[in-house]
Amino acid sequence: MIEVIGISLGQELLQSQLDRVVAADYLIGGDRLLSCFPDYLGQKIKLGNLLATIDKIKQIIATTPKVKIVVLASGDPLLFGIGRLLLEHFPPAYLQFSPSVSSIQLAFARLKIPWQDAIVVSSHGRSLRELEKALRPGKPHIAILTDAINHPLAIANFITALQLPVSYQIWVCENLGDKNERVVNLSELIKLHRSQLIDTHNDRSVPANMAGHLDPTESTASDIVNFQNNDDRPSQLPEQLPDLEFAPLNVVVLSKQAESPCLDHAQLPIVGIADQYFHSFSDQPGLITKREIRLLALGELELQPGQVIWDIGAGTGSLSIEMARLVPAARIYAIEKTAAGATLIAKNMARFQVDNIEIHQGKAPKILADLPNPDRIFIGGSSGELAAILQVCCDRLAMNPQSERKKILVANFASPEHLHLAMSWLKQRKYSVQLLQVNLARSVPIGSVSRFAPLNPVTILKALF
Template sequence: MIRVVGIGLNGKDSLTTEVKSIVINTSILIGSQRHLKYFSDYSGTTIALENFIKDIKVLKKLSKDNKSIVVLVSGDPLFFGLGRLLLQEINKKDLEFYPNLTSIQLAFSYIKVPWHDAQLISIHGRNLDELILSFKKGKQKIAILTDNYNSPQIIASIYLSLSLLKSYDVWVCENLGRVDQKINCFSPQKLADLKQYEFSSLNIVIFLENNNIALNTQEYAQLPVLGIRDEHFLTFKDRPGLMTKREVRIAILGELSLQPKQVIWDIGAGTGSVSIEISRLSNTSKVYAIEKTAVGINIITKNCKRFRTYNVVPFALTNLQELYELPSPDRIFIGGSGGKLIEILEICQQKLKENGIITISLATVENLGMSINWLKNNSWNYTLLSIQLSRSLAIANLTRLYPINPVFLLRANRR
């Protein structure tokens, strides 16, 4: 029988009397040099773990001799541990597990946050794809087991390079349970800037969603005139990626050819990101952020407060006919149509002022074709811009490119 025993951070003292007895009375004791030191008074045969592939072969051979074997590991053997590998190579009937507290459990306990709903990821000797996907999905809690190569600073830099929509606080927990334990909270930017600081190799990194709404004075002062970074906007919790991206917003504002003192409609405003960019460029204009969902109106209202854009009017649209109640616009941006694109264009044609401009953002070829046909049939001039962009992603000293979904921009005006 092979018994796999998890050791806690205080070593031998973390084991119950029963488990200590199992370890002391076994025929063969296997573990890392650090774990074996906890049992320096053990009188049987000891084997130091060095190479998992070779060690498992040795273990399988020893198990056939019907000897009592104990394998020492850290924490819970089945939590990103050796136990998973053993189950792949050895019949589960020949294995018994004795788990201990994991570093993840201790980390969440110290920062006083429930962890049952956290995304748990190990990048210890693994690639970063799962971590990047979790960031992109906007998980509220992400706990990361690091290694010597993927330091907390590198993880923070990866998050920042993705230009995501979630705002996080980052906890770094070092040497948990030891006298030199350290637990600190950083912003991602501050953590990434600690390039010369060396964290302990025994660390856990936890990303926790930050729900602060208002930008502080320093953050507000550092905002660009045009092209606010995506991660500054509040967005939909269940669809964190659903927002017009920064590079596309810049192109949209260019296609609208904005002027001072205009009335602008932003139809299908979503998070209000386009409306807010327009507002910051022209505080003498009035922008109607038109959205049909209550959740969207709530987010637009919060983002307006966040960016202090008081000339944006969130407008809850329950029926398309309500568009006739709004002041006639000089410019119209259509970012979403809810499947009623043609009906919206018909109303826009009636309400748009002379020399007005419509810009439409389209994600599908079908909607593009439908829009072009309508513009031709109604004698409108139009130009088409196809946007296909990729953003760089820094991974250690390497750079990868991640694509942004392609977008078509139609700019139209009457002949």
């Protein structure tokens, strides 16, 4: 029988567990856990190479079938621990697990955050792809097991590079359960560090107590920094922050923030606003036309002052906002079928201080009937009514009395079926159609190197009238 006993820092074993350790013929574990039993009289085996250790256990069992073996593990051995590997090599009936409190449990307890909806990701000896999968849809709470390569600052850099439409507060919980336990608000430390780089004229230093225990219950909204790219901030953090090093035993906890990052309107670009500054759908934060695609669509629209522009399927209103800021003299009509989307457009209008957008909640093409004739149309969504929407759009573009001016319709398509439908419909009616196929990727750091994280491919259709 192999008994796998979980041990947490600062927590004593049950007497029954201690009895099994004393009675074991072999005690297997890492140096730190083996040192917890200096008076053990049996044979100790250091847990180094896992597969080599498992082979040794098999040899011991083969020669001594009734041998008693205890394997020491950190916390819960079945939570990204040695338990999974043991189950791959030994029958379940031959294994007995006695978990302790995991570092993940302790981290959320220290932060006083309910974690029934949390996603747990291990980056220990792994890539950060699983973390990316949890970040993209904006999971509310994410706990990350780290290692020397994917350390807390590397994770912060990774989040920055993803340019997410949501923001996270980052906590680092070290040596949980030990007398040297520490909980660090990494968000606040990076905020201070970036302030030093930006305000180089101001001689400020990181307060010594910021590298100590920061009580999460004492944090305010102003303490929270959003790890996102902005033109006035460095996009990457150094490998070390002044006077701060993290213990090898640490857990990173990400907690999604409800509000979008604060805006400094003086620092906003004329065009090409970063995705994270828009209010977005809480359950689908990635449901926004990405900045790079918006820029290309704006170019295809060939906007001019005084135009009437329809934005059909406006979603969060990101493209409408860009158009409104770029051409203040234009009249923009944002058409969105959902109440949630219409609310987000209104919030983004207030956020970006634009007033040349009219929001029309309802489903196209019916809701288009009462709108003024357009000079430009953008179609971002059609809800299964693409052909009918195209018919109305083409009819209304032709009705514009300023017939000497060129009219343009632009549509984004992620689906080849919808693209084919639009192409076929427009070509049958002899409209001039151009396509722009867009395959883009953003670089993200992976340790000391980078890789490219692709955006969803999009085809931009442009029809001239």
